[in-house]
Amino acid sequence: EGFEEITYECLNILRSRKVPFVVAANKIDKIPGWVEGEFRPFAEAIKHQPPHVQRRLEELVYNIVAKFEELGFQADRYDRIRDFARTVAIIPTSAKTGEGIPDLLLVLAGLSQRYMLKRLYVSDVPAKGVVLERRDVMGLGSVIDVIIYDGVLRKEDSIVLGGMGGPIVTKIRSILMPKPMDEMRDPEDRFKSVDEVVAAAGVRIVAQGLDDAIAGSPIFSARSQQDVETAIKQVSEEISKIRITTDALGVVVKADTLGSLEALVSKLQEMGVPVRLADIGKVSKRDVVEATITREKDAYRGVILAFNVGVYPDAEHEIESRGIPLFKSNVIYRLIDDYLDWVKKKMDEEKRQTLASLILPGKAQILRGYVFRRSDPAIVGVEVLAGRLKPGYPLMNAKGRRLGTIMQIQEQKKVLSEAVAGQAVAISIRGDVTIGRQVDEGDYIYVDVPPDHIRLIKEKFADQLSKPELELLKEIIKIKRASGRYM
Numbered sequence: 190e191g192f193e194e195i196t197y198e199c200l201n202i203l204r205s206r207k208v209p210f211v212v213a214a215n216k217i218d219k220i221p222g223w224v225e226g227e228f229r230p231f232a233e234a235i236k237h238q239p240p241h242v243q244r245r246l247e248e249l250v251y252n253i254v255a256k257f258e259e260l261g262f263q264a265d266r267y268d269r270i271r272d273f274a275r276t277v278a279i280i281p282t283s284a285k286t287g288e289g290i291p292d293l294l295l296v297l298a299g300l301s302q303r304y305m306l307k308r309l310y311v312s313d314v315p316a317k318g319v320v321l322e323r324r325d326v327m328g329l330g331s332v333i334d335v336i337i338y339d340g341v342l343r344k345e346d347s348i349v350l351g352g353m354g355g356p357i358v359t360k361i362r363s364i365l366m367p368k369p370m371d372e373m374r375d376p377e378d379r380f381k382s383v384d385e386v387v388a389a390a391g392v393r394i395v396a397q398g399l400d401d402a403i404a405g406s407p408i409f410s411a412r413s414q415q416d417v418e419t420a421i422k423q424v425s426e427e428i429s430k431i432r433i434t435t436d437a438l439g440v441v442v443k444a445d446t447l448g449s450l451e452a453l454v455s456k457l458q459e460m461g462v463p464v465r466l467a468d469i470g471k472v473s474k475r476d477v478v479e480a481t482i483t484r485e486k487d488a489y490r491g492v493i494l495a496f497n498v499g500v501y502p503d504a505e506h507e508i509e510s511r512g513i514p515l516f517k518s519n520v521i522y523r524l525i526d527d528y529l530d531w532v533k534k535k536m537d538e539e540k541r542q543t544l545a546s547l548i549l550p551g552k553a554q555i556l557r558g559y560v561f562r563r564s565d566p567a568i569v570g571v572e573v574l575a576g577r578l579k580p581g582y583p584l585m586n587a588k589g590r591r592l593g594t595i596m597q598i599q600e601q602k603k604v605l606s607e608a609v610a611g612q613a614v615a616i617s618i619r620g621d622v623t624i625g626r627q628v629d630e631g632d633y634i635y636v637d638v639p640p641d642h643i644r645l646i647k648e649k650f651a652d653q654l655s656k657p658e659l660e661l662l663k664e665i666i667k668i669k670r671a672s673g674r675y676m
Contacts, residue, residue, distance in 0.1 A: 192256050198522045200260060202452055209304065211278045211296055212264065214253060218283040220245050228287035231280065232268060246281065253279055267296050274304070315420075316342035316388065316410040320350055322446075323402040329363075331399040335392055335408055342386045342410050348396065349420035351406030351447065353470060356424045358417055361410075363395035403428070403469050405447030432468050438487045439463030440528070441480045443472050444496040453496055453521050460525070463490065472500040472515070477507040484513065489532050492516065496524055544650050548583070550661045551576035551636035553608075553616075560630060561615065564623040566596055569630075572613045575661045576636065579607045583637040584618060586628045589672025591637055593620015610657070635665055640675055 203210050217234075218225055222242045226234055235243065250266050257264035257277060264277035278296050282289030318337040326332050333350070342364060349358050365380035386392050407427050409420035431451045433442075440457065442464055444450035454467045466479045472495050484491020492514040500508070500515070508515055514531065518524035552575045559570025571578075584592040596617040598605045608614045621627075628634060638646075643666060651659065669675035 191252060194520050194523055198520060200262075201456075201522070205455070209300065211267070211280060211293070211300070212253065213289075213293055214250065214279050214281045215284055217246065217281045217288065218286050220249070225283075225286045226288060228290060230291045231282070231289040232292065234288045235281075250279060250281065267292065273300055312340070314340045315346065315412055315416055316340035316386070316408075318342075318388075318408045320402060320404055320406045320408050321391075322404045323399060329395050330397075331402070332365075332393050332395050333399055333402050333408075335394055337386055337388045337390050337392060339388045340410070341388070342392065343412075344384045346410035346412055347417055348394065348408055348410050349417060349424055350408040351403040351424050351428045353401040353403060356421045357398055357402060358411075358421065359396045359398045361394060361396050365393040365395065366390070403447055404445060405449070405451075405469075433464050434466055434468075435464075437463050437465050438483050439465035439490050440483075441465055441476045441493045442467040442496075443476060443493065443498050444469060445498050449496055449521065453494070453524070456521060456525055457494075460529070462525075462528075465490070471498050472504050472508075474501065474504045474507050477504050477511060477513055480513045481511050489535065492528065492531075494524055494528055496521060540650070540653075543645075544653055547642045547646060547650070548636060548638050549577060549579075549646070549654070550638055550658055550665055551578045551582065552661055552664070553578060553634050555624075555628065555630050555632050555634065556613065557630045559615070560624050562617075563625060566617040566619045567593070567622050567624050568615060568617045569624060570613065570615050571634070573608050573610050574633075575610050575657050577607050577609045578614075578616065578636065583639075584620075584622075584634050585637040585668070587633050587635070587668065589668045589674055590627060591620070592622040592627055592634065593618045635668065637669075638662070638665055640669075643675070 202208075217223060220242055222239055224237045224239070224242075226237060229237075235246070238246070254264050262277050263275060264279055267278040267280050270276045270278055273296075278300075280289055280293045280296055282293055284290075316337045317339040318335045321334040321336060323331060323333050342361075344361055344364055347358060347360050349356055351357070364383050364386055366383050366386065368379050368381050380393060383392075407424055409416075409423060411417040411420050428447065431447050431454065433454065440462060442450065442453055442457070444453055444467075447469065450467055450469060454464055457464055465483055466476065468476075472493055476493055480491050480493050482491075493508070493516070495515060495517045497519045507513070516524055516528045516531070518527060551573065553571040553573045556570040556572060560568075561570070562568040578595060578598060580595050580597055582595045584595060586592055596619045598608050598614050598616050600608070600612065600614045605614065608616075624630070643662065646654065646662065654662070666675055
């Protein structure tokens with residue numbers, strides 16, 4: 190299937206954190222004609238494939254290499270790499286048959302031993318880890334699935350981890366590990382109880398008070414009161430860096446884990462989007478209130494971004510009644526793109542509305558022989574030479590004297606909302622004007638653009654006008670300055 194949105198998201202996070210990685214090019218068993226063999230190393234499996242299968246595999250690997258090159262990475266199939274420090278290793282695998290998995294584990298182990306040897310040392314100290322998720326298990330209550338990456342976890346230890354209301358301190362009741370050949374997330378939950386776990390390992394911890402445990406939270410084991418106090422401080426400091434509550438005029442961000450929250454907030458800040466509140470869990474009524482406060486002063490920031498979380502029923506009602514924009518997605522970059530696209534469309538629409546409310550430059554010539562009425566109102570035939578004329582636009586002559594306001598525009602007895610350059614139309618002018626006095630046949634007339642409109646056009650909407658319209662605006666400014674009506 191190649192690169193998907195989630196692939197780009199992961200690569201961006203890995204690149205930003207400078208994390209080394211390898212690529213598991215999965216589903217090789219789906220190549221038409223692939224000869225399967227359970228848990229074979231790739232180097233062996235490829236020898237059993239027909240030539241056309243090998244060619245197709247080469248094409249698919251080449252596509253991955255080419256895509257990585259586009260993204261600024263050097264990559265190749267793992268068995269062709271000489272310098273793993275400079276080249277991303279691609280390991281063809283099949284999660285279904287297990288083919289290539291031995292190679293994947295070998296490369297991971299080899300790279301870890303080669304480049305992370307000092308960090309692989311494990312001492313007999315209290316365990317450190319990360320909470321993957323919290324779940325309810327029948328007969329056990331709330332449990333947490335954890336990766337222990339350093340130290341030793343013992344059944345008699347206390348643990349400290351992040352909770353929705355602050356650090357959670359509790360005693361371990363059970364440490365459960367998957368039985369051999371059994372997956373951690375297997376729905377049958379076939380685990381065995383152990384008294385001690387040495388890093389690195391994935392375990393399930395049973396304890397009281399885990400209902401509000403936060404996925405992605407750091408977790409520490411403690412064997413003394415001093416260990417507990419130190420761990421509480423560490424957990425509080427790490428979580429406070431990610432969970433944000435400020436008075437800033439910014440967006441409200443909710444996510445399912447601390448890791449995804451950190452990635453989302455980091456990306457928003459990188460793109461210059463301020464964050465007012467960032468927290469874990471479903472969108473709540475409080476979040477809606479915070480977004481409402483921001484929207485009163487900044488409509489573009491008064492929104493809620495929800496990554497992989499739901500919305501409480503009372504919050505849904507508040508969102509609907511208050512009209513707060515809610516953006517939801519399970520892909521970080523899609524979520525941000527949806528929000529930024531909305532901002533752009535909203536800004537473009539407001540810009541169009543503001544531009545439509547402005548009086549824009551226009552120039553026309555009164556056609557000889559087409560004076561239908563000389564005054565009150567004057568009705569004449571004109572040719573629009575540049576810009577546009579609209580009902581309600583004020584007019585002036587070439588000396589800057591105000592003539593009046595356009596009442597109506599007609600073309601062959603059809604009423605128009607505007608006339609643009611190149612059109613010949615009839616206009617009625619209400620005001621202090623008499624054809625033959627203030628203006629005559631063959632004379633040029635101009636839209637009398639107000640000074641504040643001129644400034645706004647020059648500052649914000651110059652890119653919306655054509656070159657002839659900008660030249661005409663300069664001409665109008667010159668006429669108004671000469672008559673003392675523009676400073």
